[in-house]
Amino acid sequence: MKVLELREVASEDVLRLSLEGIFGHQEGVEHALAPFLLALEEYSADWMPEVVEGKRQRKYSRAAFWKAFDEERDESSAVVGFYRTNRPSLDMTLRLFLEPDECRLHIWIAVQPQTFFGQVERCRKFVQMIRAWASSYAVVNAMAHSMADRQLADYPNFGREDEVTRRDGFDKIYELFWLNIFGPELVESVGRERVLSTPAHLVEELPNGAILLVLRPTAADFASDEARVAQARAHVHLRPDLDFDTVLRALKERSAALVPVEPSFHPDVAPFLSRLPDEFAIGERQKKIAELNAFRPPAPEEWLPVALPSDVESPERVLTSYAELSEELVAALHTKVPSIMEETPESLTDLDFYFWRENFPERYERELIDSHTAPALGAYLGGMLVRRLGGTWVPRRKLEESQVRVGERVWLPFLRARRYLQSRQSLLDCSLTQFFKESERHRP
Structure with a gap:
């Protein structure tokens, strides 16, 4: 079955949850994980996992989960993935580290788009799910927030x-997010009364002494002026x-x-260039688009008015x-x-993207x-x-002097290729895409 991957809609932000907890499993892992599955099924609603993955993918069910768990379990750990085939996209992982007396539990959830959590009721259920997990497992630390803003917060x-x-680790409160769980040690270091009196949408003490703090009714409006003031x-x-x-100024700069x-x-x-922004972290993407908007490639110089x-x-x-x-x-x-075999102008753009994404000039040996x-x-x-412009080769002994006549100009493709592969920046300055388009303009 075809699951949705986050990169397929990479221009959209993601709500990202990270949760770490501890629990005993003397009565068996199946008994211990029952609250995890129950809360997931009860509160995830319209972003409920549709696919569970171990060695292979299966339609989600309790039985399918345990099959996946058994497939991926070894003596010390287990990991299971959860996905969706329909929007919103979901990339979720449960990882367990099994020890004789206790088990460490890590849950990562990414739901895209992040704007999906603009409804109060949907966010309320999400918080209920986290509360249920935190009540069943001794949560050491948890947060849920925009992935883009989380990246900007480093x-x-x-x-x-x-x-x-x-x-x-999280020895102090370096940053606040939409949803936060502070473990008992951090709460005591800050002061329990201080944490419980935090001005926020929800502040709640949990069974193991941790504290759940939710800044706003919804996760989606984190970047608004009102939300930044509250944060x-x-x-x-x-x-x-x-x-x-100072804190507010930094938050507004992130917005x-x-x-x-x-x-x-x-x-x-x-x-x-249209392919490049999605290769950057989502928090950097708008800045990169602005930089690429301002980029003006130098006019190609690898041509002669008269053929040698x-x-x-x-x-x-x-x-x-x-x-x-x-x-x-x-x-x-x-x-x-693959398009290189088709020998079309699009093939050149695909090559541009490949060499740039691989950072080819700086990753591979210069002699090669x-x-x-x-x-x-x-x-x-x-x-x-x-082939595409009706050009004619004019070969020379010195490779970089070899030319292709197109109309009234002759072009130096070997010279262009050498300059192109000098650095990652030169892949932009001397792209194959631009060289072809400039040659095309001079076709008779």
Whole structure:
């Protein structure tokens, strides 16, 4: 069955839950996990998992869950995935770390779009589900919030080095989210009365001494001015060492960074640039769109007004070698860039995206690029000008001087390919997509 993946609608934000808890399993894991499944089934409603995954995918049911659990369980751990085939998209994972006396439970939920949680009743049920889990398992820490805003907050590091984060964990309240559960140790370090008196939509003490705090009735309006004021006020209440105006200013800057930016890319490279934003973290995406909107590629310089005469003894043999070089590129990349076999302008855009996404110029050895990849790419690019634009090869002994005549100009595809593969930035500045479009304009 075809499950929806979050990346398929990657322009939309995600409501992300992370929850860590502990429970005993002396009566058996099946008995211990019953409250987890019961709350999920009772409160998830219109984002209820439709598919459960172990070694293979099955339609969700209790029996299917336990089959998946048994398939993925070993002596010390188990992991089960939950998904949907219909909107909203769901990517959910339950991971257990089994120890003799107790079990550590991690739950991750991502529901897309995040705007799905703009209804009060839907959010109320979500909170009830988390409360039920937290009442059954000793929750150490939990949060639910916009994935984009969480990224901007640098969760879970909050500006710390990875080593410090691993050592200290959530030793203080670095940030507040839409839904928060503070474990007993953190509550005691802040002060139980202080936490319970936090100005928020909901503050509730849980059975194990943790405290559930929900800032607003709905999760979707986290970036509104009203929500940011409430977030700042609650954070400063819990952290009197912080300055309200400074906290609020930082939150509003995050809101501004998430305001949608309409793409308006340079037309010569728009087919290529339009694919890039989704490759960035969702919290950075609008900033990247704005940067790409402002990007103006340099005009191609790899052309001559008059052709250099061919200086090879056997043009046919040289053209055969170009064809062999091009075939090498197709053979090397046809599984990663399937359209390369079709030899269309779209194939060049697919190559642009592949080389950029792989960061090819900086990940692979320079000697390999200069001696193999660049010549093969130049031959493929030149062959495209011949096949699609009616160009004519003018071979030269020096590869980078070899030309393709299109109309009144002659183009230097090998030179373009070498410059193109110099760096990740040069993949933008010297894209294959732009080179073809500029050559196309000079076709007779």
